[in-house]
Amino acid sequence: MKLIEAANYEEMSQKAAEIIIAQVKEKPDAVLGLATGSTMLGTYKQLVEDHRQNGTSYRNVRTVNLDEYIGLSPDHPNSYRYYMNQHLFSHIDIPLSQTYLPNGVSDDVEAECQRYEQLIENLGGIDLQLLGIGRNGHIGFNEPGTSFSTPTHVVELAPSTRQANARFFPSLEDVPHQAITMGIATILKSRHILLLAAGTAKAPIMAKLFEGTVTIDMPASVLHTHPNVTVIADQEALSLVP
Numbered sequence: 012m013k014l015i016e017a018a019n020y021e022e023m024s025q026k027a028a029e030i031i032i033a034q035v036k037e038k039p040d041a042v043l044g045l046a047t048g049s050t051m052l053g054t055y056k057q058l059v060e061d062h063r064q065n066g067t068s069y070r071n072v073r074t075v076n077l078d079e080y081i082g083l084s085p086d087h088p089n090s091y092r093y094y095m096n097q098h099l100f101s102h103i104d105i106p107l108s109q110t111y112l113p114n115g116v117s118d119d120v121e122a123e124c125q126r127y128e129q130l131i132e133n134l135g136g137i138d139l140q141l142l143g144i145g146r147n148g149h150i151g152f153n154e155p156g157t158s159f160s161t162p163t164h165v166v167e168l169a170p171s172t173r174q175a176n177a178r179f180f181p182s183l184e185d186v187p188h189q190a191i192t193m194g195i196a197t198i199l200k201s202r203h204i205l206l207l208a209a210g211t212a213k214a215p216i217m218a219k220l221f222e223g224t225v226t227i228d229m230p231a232s233v234l235h236t237h238p239n240v241t242v243i244a245d246q247e248a249l250s251l252v253p
């Protein structure tokens with residue numbers, strides 16, 4: 012696991028964007044695994060800025076997102092499809108037909124999970140997977156206790172995760188109880204994984220990550236078993252790492 016330290020959120024976002032841009036330049040039809048949440052906003056802003064100023068093209072890039080809420084349609088302002096369109100896809104030159112997220116309103120969510128897993132395989136696998144980290148150590152929506160061998164699956168969201176995400180919804184009751192997420196096995200098949208963390212809220216879990224113990228009680232700890240992981244974290248997120 013390679014650690015890149017950043018002074019602050021801005022610098023973390025800049026460094027993350029540089030790695031993504033380098034990946035797209037090296038392989039114009041790269042498959043990018045994307046994430047949502049607050050951590051990624053600065054990175055997407057940098058990508059949009061770079062696209063505008065330097066013309067980096069995403070015309071042949073394919074993207075697969077980690078997860079989507081069950082029950083929210085693509086045009087729901089809290090769906091992850093909506094987030095991706097709003098913060099990235101509608102500002103760069105990627106055809107929307109090359110951007111994929113799990114379908115949260117599928118009639119058959121189990122079949123949807125299998126379809127999504129197969130889709131990633133058919134695209135040739137993920138070249139670069141972007142990850143945030145939950146305060147409980149989740150990656151994607153793989154909550155503590157999730158087996159490391161799970162493919163894309165349906166999850167019940169932990170109360171703490173619903174609570175953490177409630178800030179985006181009118182009230183806690185409006186936060187969906189379930190989501191579809193790439194599994195840990197899906198994430199581990201990525202050729203390069205880039206985990207981002209910023210802010211003091213992430214300091215305790217980052218300290219735990221760097222303790223190095225691999226356990227299903229802390230999903231992100233599985234990243235120690237992957238040969239090509241880069242972590243970019245700001246000083247606040249690293250403040251409790253000895």
Ligand code: F6R
Nearest residue numbers: 046047048049050143144145151
């Ligand atoms: C989002 C995702 C989640 C977030 C994590 C951190 O697609 O899969 O694992 O990355 O919950 O969220 P933020 O960045 O909002 O702290």
